[in-house]
Amino acid sequence: MHLYGTQSINERGHLAIAGVDTVDLAHTCGTPLIVYDIALFRERAKAFKETFKSMGIQSQVAYASKAFSSIAIYEIAQQEDLSLDVVSGGELFTAVAAGFPRERIHFHGNNKSYTELQHAFDEKIGCLVIDNFSEIEMVKEIAEMRKEKMNVLIRVTPGVKASTHDYITTGQEDSKFGFDLKNGQADEAFLQLFNHPYIGLLGMHCHIGSQIFESDAFRLAAEALMSKMISWHEMHNFVCPVLNLGGGFGIRYTDEDKPLEPSAYVKEMATIVLSMTRNYNYPVPEIWIEPGRSLIGDAGTTLYTVGSTKEVPGVRTYIAVDGGMSDNIRPALYGAKYTAVTANRMNEPQSNRVTIAGKCCESGDKLIEEAYIAKTTYGDILAITCTGAYGYSMASNYNRLPKPAIVFCENGEKQLVVRRETYEDVIRLDIPLQKVKWGEKI
Numbered sequence: 001m002h003l004y005g006t007q008s009i010n011e012r013g014h015l016a017i018a019g020v021d022t023v024d025l026a027h028t029c030g031t032p033l034i035v036y037d038i039a040l041f042r043e044r045a046k047a048f049k050e051t052f053k054s055m056g057i058q059s060q061v062a063y064a065s066k067a068f069s070s071i072a073i074y075e076i077a078q079q080e081d082l083s084l085d086v087v088s089g090g091e092l093f094t095a096v097a098a099g100f101p102r103e104r105i106h107f108h109g110n111n112k113s114y115t116e117l118q119h120a121f122d123e124k125i126g127c128l129v130i131d132n133f134s135e136i137e138m139v140k141e142i143a144e145m146r147k148e149k150m151n152v153l154i155r156v157t158p159g160v161k162a163s164t165h166d167y168i169t170t171g172q173e174d175s176k177f178g179f180d181l182k183n184g185q186a187d188e189a190f191l192q193l194f195n196h197p198y199i200g201l202l203g204m205h206c207h208i209g210s211q212i213f214e215s216d217a218f219r220l221a222a223e224a225l226m227s228k229m230i231s232w233h234e235m236h237n238f239v240c241p242v243l244n245l246g247g248g249f250g251i252r253y254t255d256e257d258k259p260l261e262p263s264a265y266v267k268e269m270a271t272i273v274l275s276m277t278r279n280y281n282y283p284v285p286e287i288w289i290e291p292g293r294s295l296i297g298d299a300g301t302t303l304y305t306v307g308s309t310k311e312v313p314g315v316r317t318y319i320a321v322d323g324g325m326s327d328n329i330r331p332a333l334y335g336a337k338y339t340a341v342t343a344n345r346m347n348e349p350q351s352n353r354v355t356i357a358g359k360c361c362e363s364g365d366k367l368i369e370e371a372y373i374a375k376t377t378y379g380d381i382l383a384i385t386c387t388g389a390y391g392y393s394m395a396s397n398y399n400r401l402p403k404p405a406i407v408f409c410e411n412g413e414k415q416l417v418v419r420r421e422t423y424e425d426v427i428r429l430d431i432p433l434q435k436v437k438w439g440e441k442i
């Protein structure tokens with residue numbers, strides 16, 4: 001059994017996180033409940049920052065908040081001196097509500113609306129990561145109208161195909177994101193942006209995908225971007241002050257996953273950048289990264305209560321829990337694998353082979369196809385580890401299930417940071433028939 005971060009087995013034989021008994025938490029807060037180990041998040045953030053510091057490189061480490069967005073986690077990110085990657089008006093709104101320093105907010109997205117872009121100008125955010133030609137038009141128009149400057153990065157696709165699930169690769173040429181580096185689009189974007197009076201062109205950005213283990217892919221991407229920056233220097237005498245190499249560093253969900261330490265990937269990329277700048281006598285750019293999963297993924301654990309058990313003789317045993325694809329769509333969407341433990345029976349052998357099913361009305365609603373847990377009965381508490389990234393942030397109200405509550409644990413203390421949805425919340429936006437006439441203000 002792999003224990004992440006501050007996870008331990010306490011004297012009652014229960015799973016504890018930061019010294020807090022998860023079984024007690026489940027009983028007081030209800031389930032499903034997502035519990036975050038905040039010390040682990042902080043440790044990861046410090047490791048990334050330290051890596052750059054030890055190499056003498058100026059950097060920004062931006063938390064890719066699509067992995068898990070909430071006011072409280074933005075507050076922690078701020079405490080750790082992280083920057084913030086937001087990808088929608090909603091994430092920007094959350095950042096503003098959290099009082100996040102605007103100058104460290106980076107706004108991404110392949111289809112930012114005019115209103116979202118205006119919101120970014122209103123808030124005077126740190127930079128826009130420009131994704132396509134229509135965005136260039138809009139940003140120039142807004143900047144010229146307001147006579148206000150905006151810093152930008154050009155997002156490029158470096159033509160690197162990383163080995164991960166097809167749905168989460170983004171660095172290949174056939175991608176909806178960014179300007180292609182090889183077919184001239186990135187150069188054209190550069191020409192449209194670099195001499196504009198209201199555009200502060202900071203440099204280039206790429207993100208090749210998510211849950212990637214091979215360092216080669218990251219190295220190739222860094223090389224491709226550096227080469228392009230060097231060519232812009234040679235042709236236009238333009239030096240990019242910033243190189244943003246994205247996120248995507250893979251983490252360990254099960255015994256099959258063998259990632260490097262997240263900061264090791266960063267070190268490899270930074271080493272390439274340093275050697276190319278040396279070889280071409282190019283000033284070392286500030287390097288920005290934007291990890292999501294590798295900052296928050298293994299800090300999250302979801303607690304469920306065991307409900308029904310169904311045995312299909314000679315085939316399998318289904319253990320059903322009180323959540324499912326509504327709070328974690330990843331197994332159904334990507335075939336993602338997870339590990340579970342019976343949180344109230346940690347000293348018993350976790351060797352009983354079962355399939356953990358959710359409660360949604362879908363045969364595909366299985367959280368773990370092949371789990372090994374202690375023998376469980378109705379009412380036991382099951383913990384699925386490593387659910388901190390892209391779980392809650394991709395949650396839905398399918399079957400009108402309310403979304404879980406979220407608790408942060410640190411140094412023996414616990415704190416509710418997201419309330420559990422109620423049925424009233426779930427129907428809040430419904431309008432019963434004939435209560436209002438079309439056109440009336442609602």
Ligand SMILES: Cc1ncc(COP(=O)(O)O)c(C=O)c1O
Nearest residue numbers: 064207210211247248291292293
């Ligand atoms: C542009 C961008 N940056 C950063 C990330 C964060 O990726 P990860 O959570 O894999 O670190 C993503 C998601 O894949 C992304 O699309």
Ligand SMILES: N[C@@H](CCCC[NH3+])C(=O)O
Nearest residue numbers: 066168210211330389390
């Ligand atoms: N949602 C994906 C990652 C995509 C990240 C955004 N580009 C996952 O759960 O693995």
